[in-house]
Amino acid sequence: MDSLIQIFSQLLSPYGLLIISSGVAVGIFGGALPGISSTMTVALVATLTYSMDPLWAIMFLAATQVGSTYGGSISAVVLNIPGTPASAPTAIEGYQLAKKGEAEKALSINVVSSFAGNTVGVILLLLVMPVMLRLAMLFGPWEMFWFAMFGLMICAKLSRAHFLKGLLAACFGLLLSLVGVDPIWGVPRFTYGSTYLMDGIGLVPAMVGLFGMSEVFSSLKDCKYGQINLKGASLFQFAAWAKFKWMSLRASVLGFIIGVVPGVGANIACWIGYDHALSFSREKEKFGHGTIEGLVGSESANNACVPGAYAPLLVLGVPGDSVTAVVLGILTIHGVQVGPNFLRNNPEFLYELAGALFMSGVLFLLIGTIIGRGIVKVLTAPLPAIMAVVIVLCVIGAYSVNLQILDVYVMFFFGILGLIMRELKFPTAPLILGIVLGGELADGNFRRALMAGKGSFEPFLTRPISSVMVALLLIILFMEFIWPLIQTYWRKRKEADPTR
């Protein structure tokens, strides 16, 4: 109890409030700006955390993530442009509501649903962590390796692109993660004699380039939005949300589960929540024409996903989504190696983080309802002007990690790579996850496992948890590659002989 009071007094201290509220405000602002995703916002503000204590750094980043996940819904409603990919279903329903003159209602539904989703997510995080921690203690290098593979596979599957392309992107990410000095024997790999490459490819420059710079390249032209103006109605309408509170709760639980699965994240959770709302709706025909249920489902799920994504990060050191991948990178820079042992030795870390996530929810409820109109005004700024600032922020973000201009060049290279991948419809999330999971988690554990088994691959398949993971991976591969072929074969057979 004493430690709980201590945690809350720390969070409610002037410094704590300043850190969390500024994180939320920056997050809402970044998320609301079209073309600036949550990952990009967090990657850009990560620069500010280098001089902070690791705990405050993660709380600031978590607050930014919570703020930006909500913020994305503002431009979705007002401009019909999802501020973040996690607000895509919100744009479908919210903009239609706004066109009917119910923009305030849509914005208020977003803020309340987001708050509900975030709160449910935080509660579930606190409930599942002890179980996950116990489970994580059973994990050896074999299981950790398969867990990394599982994360990559799921990310490739759910990245809303072709599965094969997702896998290719993940493999490429893995290969990039192997650049640098090998952590076990100190042998240089793919460095080509460059001392810069000895440290490997920086995660922050890669992320800023892939998510930030590539967006700049494709958006640096004047855009016209069909902006909706707000009237005088309140931006806090609790009653409209209360009608769908149970659906919001269910969508939040689904969102949290999606968050826990490594590498998936809010971009998928929003669609799962939206789909859940659609499946349980009595007015399915209204979907796509401005329905509150769709908004509640999508916003509850994507915000509940945020706390969920921290569960695998803290327990296994595996990020739940691309934003927590940035957070992991920042924690590594701070010298913090998250995992079961870390959490056992520093249990207050979890409670402080959960407290920060909850407080971020309360703060965006306040900020969203009080300054929501002001944010909408800022959205009228021309996109090129926003992107010009983003370019400078990207350069500062990449440079400030090691104060090396070469990091900025790497960021530029990844910007071009992101643009090419986007043109060819290759997803970028598996690539980033590959870079994050490749080095220590996949390669390190794979080789440690081989050494422990004296070169034998058998334990990879025979250990109980490993065998379950392998089975799951095989099922995914079967469903993606073999099942469609079987279906096509049966369809063709049926077409050839309709009497069958």
Next chain:
Amino acid sequence: MKLTSNDKEVLAGFVLMLFGVYFIWTSAMIKGEEEFFESAGIFPLIVSGIFTLLSAIHMCVSLFKGGHPTVDKISISIRLMLKNEGFREVMLAIGIVALYIFVGATFVSIYLAGAILIFGILRGFVRRIRLVVSLAVTCGLVAAMYLVFTVMFKMPII
């Protein structure tokens, strides 16, 4: 006739496969004095192998779907692409950013070159903006960034 999406996929698969083969060769070159299963090259070798295999599958699937890129198609597509206004705008954006990074940020200063970049973009890309407003916005934004990063967070960025 220009390249179809399947043609592009075949080409993408082929290029990735070449990358994969190169990675296999480079991984095989990683030398260590330890056993094969302990060596630093084993994991890169496996991943490169999978990458090459997946690229080959991607290429074959696109070929089966009707992809058939020819030199004629490629040259026509390149010519059309160069004439495309959207492509030119993207190239212009890349050029501006490259100039800022490789010349401005490297030899001048991140902030000063940033100010020139923001001012240039405001004047060049945003319609109906007055000179005084662009100047004021540029100065305000750069000053705000300087205050946050260099003054508040004491980052040695110039």
